[in-house]
Amino acid sequence: MKQLIYISFFLFAILSFGQEVVVSGYVTDKKNGEPIAGAKVLVNKTQNGITTDFDGKYSLKTTLNDTLVFGYPGMKIQKVKVDKQKINIELEEGEEIKVEFGPPYYPKTKKLQVTTIVTKKEIEKANNPKYNFKKNAKNNVFVIFVSELTSYNLNKEDLEFEQKYNVKYSLIGSYKNDYLKKYNKLTFKHLKKKYKKSWLKEIRKDAVGLKKE
Known part of the structure; x- marks a missing residue:
């Protein structure tokens, strides 16, 4: 046995x-x-x-x-x-x-050099707000970065806002402030075009780069 x-x-x-x-x-x-x-x-x-x-x-x-x-x-x-x-x-x-x-x-070959270049481009794309916005928009995903959000403090109004305007609140993470402002600006432009100014009354006030119109 x-x-x-x-x-x-x-x-x-x-x-x-x-x-x-x-x-x-x-x-x-x-x-x-x-x-x-x-x-x-x-x-x-x-x-x-x-x-x-x-x-x-x-x-x-x-x-x-x-x-x-x-x-x-x-x-x-x-x-x-x-x-x-x-x-x-x-x-x-x-x-x-x-x-x-x-x-x-990696072995020291010409193929390694190509791989290194591709890797750098991938990193640059991942930190490019315009590229990320377009990529997410193709999948119908729209993000708004906010400064004080945690996984526990989304209230009823926040959840209703996300559902009503098809957006997702997200923390600022490790991104620089310039990246956050540029990304949010693209999201705000999308909201303005699709929903006029109605979203401005309901958005969280700590959205990065938010300017009242």
Whole structure:
């Protein structure tokens, strides 16, 4: 009986090793808990990777026992072994992505240079308010950044506003004030065009860059 148990365990270990899975989760700032858009998630020593979306979410196909590498400019790199399908990561200030995501993870080839350029462009896009607004608008998602929102203080009026005007209140996160103002300006322009001035009477007063007309 013991031999059968050992054999079963051994076979299970063999089958599990290299099993293909889809790993997903969120990358957030350890300091304030806010999502990090544009963070890079790579399978260690490969070119298989992805960047987090507007909400800091990622989803990546890999195999069990692989190692995922998480990084973002100005933050410390984190490595996590894949032993489950949900992995959330908190990054903290430290070394930058350009240092850690070069060799030895990639071979020194011309292909590496192309990959590095693409990665920088992805990061730039993730921090471009106009690009993000257009991307979200295509999916009928409209965001308003506010300065004092937490996951616990959305009141009835806030929820009604979100539903009535098809918008989503969001915290300022790690974005700079200039980014927030430019993004909100695009959302305000959309609301003005679609709903005239009615939304101005109901919006939260701490919306970044809000100017009464």
